[in-house]
Amino acid sequence: MNLEDRLEEIQRGVIPEHVAIIPDGNGRWAHNRGLERKEGHKRGTERAEDLIEFISKELPIKYLTFYTFSTENWSRPDEEVEFLMSLLKDLLGERGMKLLKNNIRFRAIGKVDELPERTARVVKETINHTADNKGLELIMALNYGGRQEIISATRKLISLAEDGELSGEELSEELFQSHLFTSGIPDPDLLIRTSGERRVSNFMLWQLAYTEFWITNRLWPGFKPEHLLEALGDFQRRDRRFGGVDKGNLLSENGN
Numbered sequence: 241m242n243l244e245d246r247l248e249e250i251q252r253g254v255i256p257e258h259v260a261i262i263p264d265g266n267g268r269w270a271h272n273r274g275l276e277r278k279e280g281h282k283r284g285t286e287r288a289e290d291l292i293e294f295i296s297k298e299l300p301i302k303y304l305t306f307y308t309f310s311t312e313n314w315s316r317p318d319e320e321v322e323f324l325m326s327l328l329k330d331l332l333g334e335r336g337m338k339l340l341k342n343n344i345r346f347r348a349i350g351k352v353d354e355l356p357e358r359t360a361r362v363v364k365e366t367i368n369h370t371a372d373n374k375g376l377e378l379i380m381a382l383n384y385g386g387r388q389e390i391i392s393a394t395r396k397l398i399s400l401a402e403d404g405e406l407s408g409e410e411l412s413e414e415l416f417q418s419h420l421f422t423s424g425i426p427d428p429d430l431l432i433r434t435s436g437e438r439r440v441s442n443f444m445l446w447q448l449a450y451t452e453f454w455i456t457n458r459l460w461p462g463f464k465p466e467h468l469l470e471a472l473g474d475f476q477r478r479d480r481r482f483g484g485v486d487k488g489n490l491l492s493e494n495g496n
């Protein structure tokens with residue numbers, strides 16, 4: 241089936257509201273071709289741009305999150321970290337107009353203030369420039385760690401409690417959620433991880449409670465819209481029970 245037919249078929253089914261992606265394998269992609277790791281990051285960035293454009297034009301996905309830089313990624317060699325930061329700055333700075341043109345709203349989760357100053361500035365500018373856009377919400381996890389996010393929410397809640405504005409009984413899942421970086425953003429319905437790794441690597445530890453996982457061995461710089469459609473097709477065949485019992489099972493127990 242060609243891409244257009246496949247797309248039409250997917251468009252007729254249930255589309256996840258929030259898709260999150262761990263775009264892994266840039267380094268291995270480059271290594272396999274005898275290239276430097278940064279070539280993998282460059283190609284990976286191009287793939288991300290293509291996918292953002294494809295989704296914003298063709299699919300009613302409302303939120304798309306990319307795990308772009310984790311709190312653990314600072315442990316990489318300085319040169320690689322610097323390259324990733326400048327790539328991000330260029331992506332948002334020089335090509336940020338594309339986001340505006342496609343009505344995309346940009347948001348960031350993670351400790352943006354602790355990014356290098358110039359990168360942090362471009363991130364904040366892009367958030368402001370696109371704040372009124374009503375199309376796809378593109379969320380980048382930048383200097384993001386799931387455990388750090390939970391600790392930072394807890395700190396805010398403790399300070400409310402210390403000020404006498406919150407008691408233990410008042411603490412609910414909703415209140416906790418509203419203090420996470422993802423406040424106001426629904427949990428991902430689908431998580432895609434490339435490069436075959438079967439782990440969450442400190443990503444959205446709270447939010448992934450009932451997310452469907454889709455893992456592919458494909459390395460991120462080789463991930464194209466057709467592979468997204470493959471993931472969505474698989475998602476559409478899943479039975480999300482959220483701890484309950486699926487309808488088919490209920491019927492057979494009743495003898496219907």
Ligand code: IPE
Nearest residue numbers: 263264265266267268269308
């Ligand atoms: C993912 O690719 C990109 C980032 C973490 C920024 P990697 O750089 O982790 O590539 P591999 O996993 O080493 O192949």
Ligand code: IPE
Nearest residue numbers: 262263264307308309310441
């Ligand atoms: C996860 O990939 C983080 C990002 C894609 C930004 P990593 O390559 O950093 O994760 P590990 O080391 O394989 O767990």
Ligand code: MG
Nearest residue numbers: 264265266267
């Ligand atoms: Mg990796």
